[in-house]
Amino acid sequence: MQPQATLQEKVTILAIGLKGLMCLKAIDPNNLGIINGVVVGSDKGVVNDYSREIQVYCEANGLRFSTRTSSQQLLESSRYVVAIGWRWMVKVSDNQELIVFHDSLLPKYRGFNPLVSALINGEKEIGVTCLLGSDDYDRGEIISQYRSRIDYPIKIQEAIELVSEGYASLFSDLLNAIKAAQGLHHLKQNEEEATYSVWRDEEDYRICWQESSDKIKRFIDAVGYPYKGARATLGDQEIIIVEAEVAQPYFVENRGVGKVLFKDGELPTVICGEGLLKINKIAGADGQPLSFPKNFRYRFK
Structure with a gap:
């Protein structure tokens, strides 16, 4: 002992x-x-x-x-x-x-x-x-x-x-x-x-689409599980961006951040303040998987 x-x-x-x-x-x-x-x-x-x-x-x-x-x-x-x-x-x-x-x-x-x-x-x-x-x-x-x-x-x-x-x-x-x-x-x-x-609260889970695609990708990965996930608004619904990747950059003349520029099947490529981001997986605010909209013209806010 x-x-x-x-x-x-x-x-x-x-x-x-x-x-x-x-x-x-x-x-x-x-x-x-x-x-x-x-x-x-x-x-x-x-x-x-x-x-x-x-x-x-x-x-x-x-x-x-x-x-x-x-x-x-x-x-x-x-x-x-x-x-x-x-x-x-x-x-x-x-x-x-x-x-x-x-x-x-x-x-x-x-x-x-x-x-x-x-x-x-x-x-x-x-x-x-x-x-x-x-x-x-x-x-x-x-x-x-x-x-x-x-x-x-x-x-x-x-x-x-x-x-x-x-x-x-x-x-x-x-x-x-x-x-x-x-x-x-x-x-x-x-x-x-x-x-x-500085301390973070619920508002700090929201994606700022004016940022570069590189920084948004890092943000999505940094506030994922075990945290509550990177938030955005699609239509009138709050969603979580679960998986994303930095896409090949193209010059966009009228840079409307958050807008979908391309679609790979159902997966949208979104315009960021600098660069493009391909969204591979989303979920509802409750964490349940969601499908992407079928139409082409939509934007993430």
């Missing part, structure tokens, strides 16, 4: 999503003794927030867990509070250390939905930062980082899986350092390189 960890060694984990689950699965059995418990978050903005899977994992491994609304005892009894994929403010006492995992390579993309924003912008490298919590979000000193090179097209689920591997790797290293009482080494961020990613 492993010796009981002192209060100073205890770790409470705030976990949500695939990233949270992957970190839990990465815990070395020899480090289970320093885990005080897990606070499980939930997110109605995604199809699967993995909250049930996280609870099942905790039950199978004898880890205490609670929901976010009943987490006070777990939070107050640990020296370290580690937030993984967490979306809410966390308050800790002066004798506690808050450690945050953020899915960007800080100081770039501080803030909200950094991975989605990075993919829409076509970044060639994504990653994770483990940092100390601070009063100003994502400005704490950096403990460690994990980088992944990517190629496009790439869907958000694949990117999340890549980033989740980084979370698991950094989290495992963090627990090893805490257990060994080595101290956590950290470096200040370069403020001159800082950028920010």
Whole structure:
């Protein structure tokens, strides 16, 4: 039997999503003794927030867990509070250390939905930062980082899986350092390189057809499953663009963005602010597959 960890060694984990689950699965059995418990978050903005899977994992491994609304005892009894994929403010006492995992390579993309924003912008490298919590979000000193090179097209689920591997790797290293009482080494961020990613809501799922076909394609892939999907209006119906590809460009004299220029069978090629986009699959707002209109003259808004 492993010796009981002192209060100073205890770790409470705030976990949500695939990233949270992957970190839990990465815990070395020899480090289970320093885990005080897990606070499980939930997110109605995604199809699967993995909250049930996280609870099942905790039950199978004898880890205490609670929901976010009943987490006070777990939070107050640990020296370290580690937030993984967490979306809410966390308050800790002066004798506690808050450690945050953020899915960007800080100081770039501080803030909200950094991975989605990075993919829409076509970044060639994504990653994770483990940092100390601070009063100003994502400005704490950096403990460690994990980088992944990517190629496009790439869907958000694949990117999340890549980033989740980084979370698991950094989290495992963090627990090893805490257990060994080595101290956590950290470096200040370069403020001159800082950028920010703003929060998103329902309006931000809508496609802007004035953008280039390349950027719209990246947007469609970046807000797909497990998110709610890229939205557009066809006639009087809200739809989801599920699959699309950048089409061969042609010069269009009167560039009416959103209009269908060609059809390949039923599949429309749509005029964008720059370039053309072929739409391969659509669905209704409920996610059920839809057929394309039979007529030629229609536009996406």
